[in-house]
Amino acid sequence: MSIKSKLQRAYVSLMMRIVGRGLAIASRVDSDTAYELQHLPAEMTVAMRVYPNGPCCLLQHTGTDLSYLGVRDSCDADMEIIFKHLQHAWLLYTFQEDTPTAFARNRIVLDGEVHHATVFNRCLSRLMILILPRLLAKRAVKRYPVIALRDKFSLASAIYLRMPFERTRAAL
Amino acid sequence: MTSRYYEFYCPVKILAGLKALEHLPAELAERDCAAPMVLTDKGVREAGLIKHVEIAFEEAGLSIGPVFDDIPPDSSTDVVESIAREFRERDCDSLIAVGGGSVLDTAKAVNILVSEGGEFLRAYVGAHKLTRPLKPLVAIATTAGTGSEVTTVAVIKDTHKQKKDAFQSSHLMPAVAVIDPRMTLTVPPVITAATAMDALTHAVEAFTCIAKNPLSDAYASAAIKKIVTALPLVLAEPGHTDARLDLAEAATMAGIAFSNSMVGLVHAIGHSLGAVCHLHHGTCMSLLLPYVLEYNFDAIQDDLGALLPLLAGDKAARATPPEERARASIAAIRDLRDEIFDATQLPRSLSEAGKVEKSQLAKIADLSVDDGALMFNPVEADRSDILNILEKAWSLPN
Numbered sequence: 001m002s003i004k005s006k007l008q009r010a011y012v013s014l015m016m017r018i019v020g021r022g023l024a025i026a027s028r029v030d031s032d033t034a035y036e037l038q039h040l041p042a043e044m045t046v047a048m049r050v051y052p053n054g055p056c057c058l059l060q061h062t063g064t065d066l067s068y069l070g071v072r073d074s075c076d077a078d079m080e081i082i083f084k085h086l087q088h089a090w091l092l093y094t095f096q097e098d099t100p101t102a103f104a105r106n107r108i109v110l111d112g113e114v115h116h117a118t119v120f121n122r123c124l125s126r127l128m129i130l131i132l133p134r135l136l137a138k139r140a141v142k143r144y145p146v147i148a149l150r151d152k153f154s155l156a157s158a159i160y161l162r163m164p165f166e167r168t169r170a171a172l
Numbered sequence: 173m174t175s176r177y178y179e180f181y182c183p184v185k186i187l188a189g190l191k192a193l194e195h196l197p198a199e200l201a202e203r204d205c206a207a208p209m210v211l212t213d214k215g216v217r218e219a220g221l222i223k224h225v226e227i228a229f230e231e232a233g234l235s236i237g238p239v240f241d242d243i244p245p246d247s248s249t250d251v252v253e254s255i256a257r258e259f260r261e262r263d264c265d266s267l268i269a270v271g272g273g274s275v276l277d278t279a280k281a282v283n284i285l286v287s288e289g290g291e292f293l294r295a296y297v298g299a300h301k302l303t304r305p306l307k308p309l310v311a312i313a314t315t316a317g318t319g320s321e322v323t324t325v326a327v328i329k330d331t332h333k334q335k336k337d338a339f340q341s342s343h344l345m346p347a348v349a350v351i352d353p354r355m356t357l358t359v360p361p362v363i364t365a366a367t368a369m370d371a372l373t374h375a376v377e378a379f380t381c382i383a384k385n386p387l388s389d390a391y392a393s394a395a396i397k398k399i400v401t402a403l404p405l406v407l408a409e410p411g412h413t414d415a416r417l418d419l420a421e422a423a424t425m426a427g428i429a430f431s432n433s434m435v436g437l438v439h440a441i442g443h444s445l446g447a448v449c450h451l452h453h454g455t456c457m458s459l460l461l462p463y464v465l466e467y468n469f470d471a472i473q474d475d476l477g478a479l480l481p482l483l484a485g486d487k488a489a490r491a492t493p494p495e496e497r498a499r500a501s502i503a504a505i506r507d508l509r510d511e512i513f514d515a516t517q518l519p520r521s522l523s524e525a526g527k528v529e530k531s532q533l534a535k536i537a538d539l540s541v542d543d544g545a546l547m548f549n550p551v552e553a554d555r556s557d558i559l560n561i562l563e564k565a566w567s568l569p570n
Contacts (some may be wrong), residue, residue, distance in 0.1 A: 039542065079298075102549045104383035104434070106179040113298040114338055114544035121547065142398065143552035 002043030006064045016057035020068045021166040022127050022159050025066040033126050039119045043172050047077035050089050055167035070168040084159040095139045130155045178385035180432045184322045186502045188351035197232035199348050203308040206387045209259050210239040211279045212270040217241045218541050221356045228384040238262050247278040249293045250331040252549045256285035266308040276311050279327035280344045283309050300436035311346040314355045316419040317367025319427020321349035353417040362516040366454030367404045371423040373457035375436050378429035379470040380473035381436040382550045383485035388433035391425045396482045398422035436549035443541035465502050471550040473498040523567045533562045
C-alpha cells in the first residue's frame with residue numbers, strides 16, 4: 001500500500017469514528033434523527049465499509065437509539081453501505097461528493113433493504129447539517145435546510161462535547 | 173481530474189420484430205433447456221396470446237410444458253413460493269414469462285427461489301443478495317411500458333406484512349426478451365396510453381436524474397422520440413403493427429436506460445400512490461410527470477431543453493429560444509397528456525382518477541420519502557415538498 005493510500009485509510013477510519021459516534025449521539029440528542037430512526041427495525045445492524053478490507057464502521061439500532069459498535073477491519077451487518085474503493089470513501093469524507101452522487105456514480109453499493117438505506121441516508125445528512133459548517137455541509141447534502149443558528153450551535157455542541165466520552169458498545 | 177464515472181450493463185438478448193416468438197425454441201435449445209415453465213395471467217390467456225407461443229413451439233415439434241396462468245395483478249410472496257414448488261415438482265429447467273409487469277416480476281422472483289434454493293422469498297429481499305447466475309428466463313412483454321424485460325428489479329407484495337418488497341440484482345435480468353408486435357395488438361387504448369406514458373416517464377427520468385450517463389441518455393432519447401411519434405398513431409389505429417412495434421421497442425429502450433441510470437421523484441411518489449390508492453402505475457406516471465419536472469426545473473433546465481426536439485420536433489425546437497426550451501418541453505408533455513385524454517380518457521389529475529381521496533395524500537407523502545428512487549432525484553424532496561406536488565396534481569388549473 002502506498003503512503004498516500006495509508007494516509008487516506010487512516011483519514012477515512014478517523015472520519016468513520018467521528019460519523020459513527022456522531023450518529024449515535026445525534027440519535028439521542030436530536031429529535032429529527034430520533035424520528036427517522038423509528039422507521040428502522042430494532043436490533044438492526046448497519047455498516048459503512050470499504051471493500052475489500054475495511055475500514056468498517058458498525059452501528060446498531062437498539063429500538064430507541066443507535067449504538068456505536070466501533071470501527072473494524074471487517075464486519076457483517078443487516079445492511080451494508082459498501083464503498084467499492086478506498087478513494088470513493090475519501091471523496092465522500094472529504095466532502096467532495098455527497099452520498100446520493102456516490103450511489104449514482106456506482107461508487108457505493110447497498111447490501112440490504114433500499115428503504116432502510118433511504119432512512120439511514122437521511123440520518124447521515126442530518127448529522128452533516130448539524131456538525132459541519134454551512135459551507136462544508138452544503139457540499140455533503142443535496143439541500144441545506146433552513147435551520148436556526150442557535151439550534152445548530154446547541155445540537156452541534158451537544159454532539160461534539162459528548163463525542164470523546166461515547167463508548168464503543170457490544171452488539172445486542 | 174474528472175471524478176466522472178458510470179457503469180452500464182445489459183446482457184439481455186433481445187429478439188424484436190416479425191415472428192420473433194418463433195425463434196424461442198432455438199434460443200432455449202442454445203441454453204440447453206428442454207422443459208420450460210410458462211407463467212402468465214388469466215387476461216393474457218383469455219386474449220389468446222399464449223396460443224402464439226404454443227404455435228411457435230409446435231412448429232418446432234415441441235410443446236411448451238406446464239402453464240401457470242393464475243398470477244394476480246398485484247403478485248405476492250405466496251404466489252411466487254407456490255409456483256416455485258410446482259416448478260421443482262415438475263422438473264422444469266427454465267421460465268417463460270408472458271405478460272405485463274406483475275407476471276414478469278413474478279417470474280424473476282420465482283427464478284430466485286428455483287435457482288438460489290430455499291422455500292421463502294423473504295431471505296432475498298433487497299439489493300445485491302443474489303450470488304450466482306439464475307436459470308434462463310425468457311420475458312415476453314404483452315404491454316409496452318414497464319421495461320421489466322430488461323431491468324434488474326422485481327417488486328413483490330409480502331403477503332404477511334402487506335407491503336411491497338424490492339429485489340435488485342443484475343442476475344435478475346432475463347436471458348432473452350421477446351418483442352413481438354402480435355403480443356401487444358389486443359391491449360385496449362387506455363392501457364396502451366398508460367403504459368406508454370410509463371415508458372416515457374422512465375426515459376425522461378433516466379435523462380434528467382443524477383445517475384444519467386452517455387449510454388443511458390442515448391437509449392432514453394431514442395425511446396422518447398419513438399413514443400411521441402408512435403403513440404398517437406396507435407391510438408388512432410390500434411391495429412398499426414409497425415407503430416405497436418415502435419412502442420414496444422421504445423419501452424424496452426427506456427427500460428435499458430432507467431435500469432442503468434435509475435428513476436427519480438415521479439416514481440418515488442408513483443409507487444406510493446399506486447400502493448395506497450391502487451391506481452394503475454402508468455396513470456400515476458402520466459399525471460405526476462409534468463408536476464415533478466416543474467419541481468426539479470432549476471436543476472434539470474438544460475437537460476429538459478435538450479429534449480424539446482424529441483418531444484415537439486426539430487422545427488418547433490428551432491423556433492423556440494434556448495432559454496424557453498425547458499418550459500416548452502414540459503408544455504409538449506402536457507399537450508401529449510391532453511391528446512391522450514381526448515382519445516382514451518386517461519386521467520390528467522388525481523381528482524379525475526376517481527380513486528384518490530384528499531385525506532390519503534399525507535400517507536402517500538410519508539411513504540414516498542422512503543422510496544429508493546428519491547435518492548436519484550436531482551432535487552431533495554421532503555414530506556411537505558411531496559405533499560405540495562400532490563396538491564398541485566390534485567386538479568387541473570382553471
